[in-house]
Amino acid sequence: xxxIDVFRRPDGVAVVVPQGRLNMVAxxxxxxxxxxxxxxxxxxxxxxxxxxxxxxxxxxGALIGGLKGARQAGGDLRIARPTPEVLTVFQLTNMDxxxxxxxxxxxxxxx
Amino acid sequence: xxxxxxxxxxxxxxxxxxxxAVDLAHEQLARLWAADGxxxxxxxxxxxxxxxxxxGNIVEHAWIADEGSPSERRLTLALTLTDERLEAxxxxxxxxxxxxxxxxxxxxxxxxxxxxxxxxxxxxxxLDYERVDGRNLWRIRCDRAPA
Numbered sequence: 001x002x003x004i005d006v007f008r009r010p011d012g013v014a015v016v017v018p019q020g021r022l023n024m025v026a027x028x029x030x031x032x033x034x035x036x037x038x039x040x041x042x043x044x045x046x047x048x049x050x051x052x053x054x055x056x057x058x059x060x061g062a063l064i065g066g067l068k069g070a071r072q073a074g075g076d077l078r079i080a081r082p083t084p085e086v087l088t089v090f091q092l093t094n095m096d097x098x099x100x101x102x103x104x105x106x107x108x109x110x111x
Numbered sequence: 112x113x114x115x116x117x118x119x120x121x122x123x124x125x126x127x128x129x130x131x132a133v134d135l136a137h138e139q140l141a142r143l144w145a146a147d148g149x150x151x152x153x154x155x156x157x158x159x160x161x162x163x164x165x166x167g168n169i170v171e172h173a174w175i176a177d178e179g180s181p182s183e184r185r186l187t188l189a190l191t192l193t194d195e196r197l198e199a200x201x202x203x204x205x206x207x208x209x210x211x212x213x214x215x216x217x218x219x220x221x222x223x224x225x226x227x228x229x230x231x232x233x234x235x236x237x238l239d240y241e242r243v244d245g246r247n248l249w250r251i252r253c254d255r256a257p258a
Contacts, residue, residue, distance in 0.1 A: 001134065021134075021137060023133050023134075023137075023163060023167070024130055024133055024163075024167045024170075024171075025130045025131075025133055025134065054137070054159065054163070056160065056163050056164055056167065056227070056230075057164060057167075057224070057225075057226040057227040057230050058167065058224070058227075060226065061222075061223040061224050061226070062223075064220075064221070064222070064223050065223045068221065068223075084152065084153075084156070085156050088153070088156050088157065088160070088234075089160065089230065092157075092160075092230055092233040092234055093217060093226055093229075093230055093233075094217060094220075095220065098220045
């Protein structure tokens with residue numbers, strides 16, 4: 001089961017917080033949510049993974065899809081605060097260098 | 112609770128053949144970890160990853176939608192935990208898996224799918240597939256790191 005919170009910061013950045021397991025069931029929900037944000041014009045997105053207890057390849061695919069969509073719209077999708085479980089998946093798939101996880105949400109769009 | 116035997120802890124479960132199986136598998140794994148708190152987090156993560164990836168692969172590909180009766184579909188998950196290793200056997204009566212584990216490679220960074228098998232292979236110490244008596248059998252083994 002997963003719960004995904006979304007809030008917008010005053011600077012326009014959308015912060016997405018998936019809480020629970022981002023597996024094949026939740027990945028669809030995540031993908032749809034990111035698509036809606038992009039449709040609404042939010043192309044600067046931070047995904048805060050501090051409370052994501054599990055990530056599989058479909059959850060990773062949803063993040064990559066969101067990243068591509070955000071960049072196509074002139075923005076970006078940044079990953080912040082991955083848990084050790086999530087970081088393991090980034091490393092095993094060599095995506096840590098592409099997704100370049102940030103240490104915190106606030107500064108995820110700095111530099 | 113898992114059954115303790117001289118060969119370790121065992122958990123056998125008949126699974127739904129829908130994506131609901133994934134959440135049930137997470138619950139089964141949680142029972143295993145609760146029964147033996149000494150399994151290191153790193154070992155839990157890589158084992159759980161492979162189990163969930165293979166299970167997801169079965170649920171998505173073993174049966175063709177609208178073909179055959181859903182009530183005839185069978186999927187089982189057997190988990191074993193010993194002092195030395197973690198093992199899972201996933202069995203299903205779906206169509207033969209058309210895969211070659213020896214050639215499973217990680218797709219490019221842009222790909223949104225196709226990482227499941229390569230990720231599973233990278234995560235655990237062994238992953239084997241065989242077709243036996245009309246069933247697909249997936250065996251996953253993860254050697255436990257010394258505590």
